[in-house]
Amino acid sequence: MAELNNTTTxxxxxxxxxxxxSDMINAKVTKKAVMTGYVKVDNTLQGQAGSTVTVPKWxxxxxxxxxxEGDPIDTEKMAFTTASYGIKKIGKGVRLTDEAQLSGYGxxxxxxxxxxxxxxxxKLDNDRVACLYESHNICDATAGVISYNAIVxxxxxxxxxxxxxxxxxxxxxxxxxxxxxxxxxxxxxxxGEVMVSGAIGRIAGCDVVVSNKVAKHDAxxxxxxxxxxNSGNLAEVQKTxxxxxxxxxxxxxxxxxxxxxxxxxxxxxxxEDDMSAITYFxxxxxxxxxxxxxxxxxxxxxxxxxxxxxxxxxxxxxLRTKATK
Numbered sequence: 001m002a003e004l005n006n007t008t009t010x011x012x013x014x015x016x017x018x019x020x021x022s023d024m025i026n027a028k029v030t031k032k033a034v035m036t037g038y039v040k041v042d043n044t045l046q047g048q049a050g051s052t053v054t055v056p057k058w059x060x061x062x063x064x065x066x067x068x069e070g071d072p073i074d075t076e077k078m079a080f081t082t083a084s085y086g087i088k089k090i091g092k093g094v095r096l097t098d099e100a101q102l103s104g105y106g107x108x109x110x111x112x113x114x115x116x117x118x119x120x121x122x123k124l125d126n127d128r129v130a131c132l133y134e135s136h137n138i139c140d141a142t143a144g145v146i147s148y149n150a151i152v153x154x155x156x157x158x159x160x161x162x163x164x165x166x167x168x169x170x171x172x173x174x175x176x177x178x179x180x181x182x183x184x185x186x187x188x189x190x191x192g193e194v195m196v197s198g199a200i201g202r203i204a205g206c207d208v209v210v211s212n213k214v215a216k217h218d219a220x221x222x223x224x225x226x227x228x229x230n231s232g233n234l235a236e237v238q239k240t241x242x243x244x245x246x247x248x249x250x251x252x253x254x255x256x257x258x259x260x261x262x263x264x265x266x267x268x269x270x271x272e273d274d275m276s277a278i279t280y281f282x283x284x285x286x287x288x289x290x291x292x293x294x295x296x297x298x299x300x301x302x303x304x305x306x307x308x309x310x311x312x313x314x315x316x317x318x319l320r321t322k323a324t325k
Contacts, residue, residue: 042280042281042282088305088307090303091301095300112300128278128308132277132318137313137314141321142253148203151206155204155317167263168203168263169260171214173325185202187200215259218254218256220253220255221253222241227250257321258321260318263277276311279309284305
């Protein structure tokens with residue numbers, strides 16, 4: 001009579017491949033991220049020492065002048081400012097007990113990787129969208145809900161001589177309002193014309209992308225007025241005016257509003273700065289690590305190092321529109 005084999009082997013701890021799981025998470029993060037395609041990824045920090053990155057912002061040297069024959073050409077000193085951004089770590093982990101993995105219900109490992117990817121993607125997206133609101137280019141159209149006329153006012157703040165590709169982010173609660181606008185053209189009406197990934201249509205030269213990451217505020221601050229920003233109210237003011245500093249004068253408006261970023265994707269002429277609106281300075285991509293608790297559980301942790309930054313303010317306009325719900 002053959003001897004019965006009563007040994008159960010938990011293979012997960014033996015064959016777990018962090019690289020395979022890392023690739024799965026990277027693919028899911030890219031797919032789930034709303035800002036994918038609008039953000040330039042800068043890899044120059046990988047393998048380099050240091051935890052901060054300094055971004056130069058050059059000033060314009062001014063218009064050329066007329067000169068007579070033989071006259072020396074004046075030279076201008078190029079002025080620039082810099083902004084420093086600290087590299088930070090983001091991460092998420094799960095712990096899968098042996099019982100959970102052996103229960104036979106669902107796919108614990110697949111669910112774990114999917115949820116880690118969703119968590120990392122959510123954090124990356126939230127940080128990137130938050131950078132958009134640092135732009136000083138604000139168009140207040142809170143007299144009405146989002147519409148063609150309001151978007152035109154926002155787009156015209158770019159002062160373009162030539163049309164460029166643009167995206168506007170709207171909240172899902174604004175979708176019905178915009179789709180009923182007579183100037184909105186749904187994506188399926190464009191035929192073979194290419195739009196950005198995830199766009200539902202186009203209006204006023206902007207591809208429309210729906211995201212609930214668009215900020216909604218029951219009250220907000222605007223530049224100018226009789227209220228001075230001080231240490232006591234700075235944190236409150238910066239929720240809707242991230243660039244505000246002590247000594248600035250502002251006004252509080254008690255009108256619910258959506259903050260709809262309009263992002264310029266390309267240049268309208270050869271002389272315009274080619275830097276992307278948002279740049280993600282990548283120090284180290286997603287790293288998946290695995291630890292086995294013998295006889296108990298598997299721990300899976302994913303971390304990444306980087307920092308998104310508003311690197312071309314001229315390519316972002318924040319359109320403020322009335323919120324009705």
